[in-house]
């Protein structure tokens with residue numbers, strides 16, 4: 001089906017108390033891994049394009065891959081800009097056909113964050129595209145516990161932030177940290193509850209979920225988290241499987257032979273997260289690929305000259 005926006009997805013998630021997985025994809029194999037897992041699990045899914053993905057693949061390739069994957073599945077797929085850095089980039093993504101945007105003004109003073117978030121929302125809404133904004137700041141690996149604490153979203157700012165920006169969903173800093181290599185962080189559920197109570201209609205977004213304890217993620221979904229962002233956890237699976245394959249088969253020169261197990265490893269991690277988020281089985285209609293699924297077995301690839 002064509003790309004869908006995150007608007008209906010997140011509303012359904014809010015109502016059904018599940019979360020939609022938002023997975024970062026940097027190449028064709030990752031896009032396939034994510035969409036195939038979502039298709040098999042009958043789950044809506046968000047594919048997000050980060051700043052790094054835009055630098056690596058270019059916006060047209062990054063968006064094009066997701067559009068092709070969406071066209072070949074019956075589950076809803078949204079194409080989302082992750083951590084959009086400025087107004088212009090958000091507008092360029094609108095032109096490219098993104099069906100969900102993010103303006104991340106978390107490094108800016110609050111008032112500036114509000115002003116630019118509002119400008120992005122105004123223009124995106126004309127095109128019927130929803131926008132995620134960020135309150136507080138989800139920091140990166142290396143931040144101290146005190147820095148993480150100090151950067152958390154303030155519940156008392158949430159209502160005005162949503163009123164003034166008109167944002168459709170809100171990423172909130174509640175204790176997660178980007179790019180952690182193991183699941184160690186615990187979320188501040190009381191803070192989440194206070195934010196949810198202040199803005200009960202706004203779907204809330206969890207960033208940096210790779211490093212959050214699974215019980216804590218599951219609990220947060222019960223209190224308003226409707227979109228959960230996962231990147232590092234998938235990259236780890238992909239890279240480690242690639243490394244294992246290269247180590248085990250140093251004489252195999254066909255990169256596809258190594259990329260197949262990498263794609264499979266990432267896919268199984270997407271599947272596990274979809275089940276944790278409770279979005280599996282939420283899409284009723286048949287599902288499945290309209291065209292034949294991609295080959296998964298190394299034996300199916302054929303010779304290197306193919």
Ligand code: G3H
Pocket residue numbers: 024082083177178179180206207208209210211229230231232233
């Ligand atoms: O915006 C992307 C995410 O917040 C991913 O964070 O790599 O820690 O899972 P992660």
Ligand code: ZN
Pocket residue numbers: 083138178207208229
């Ligand atoms: Zn993030």
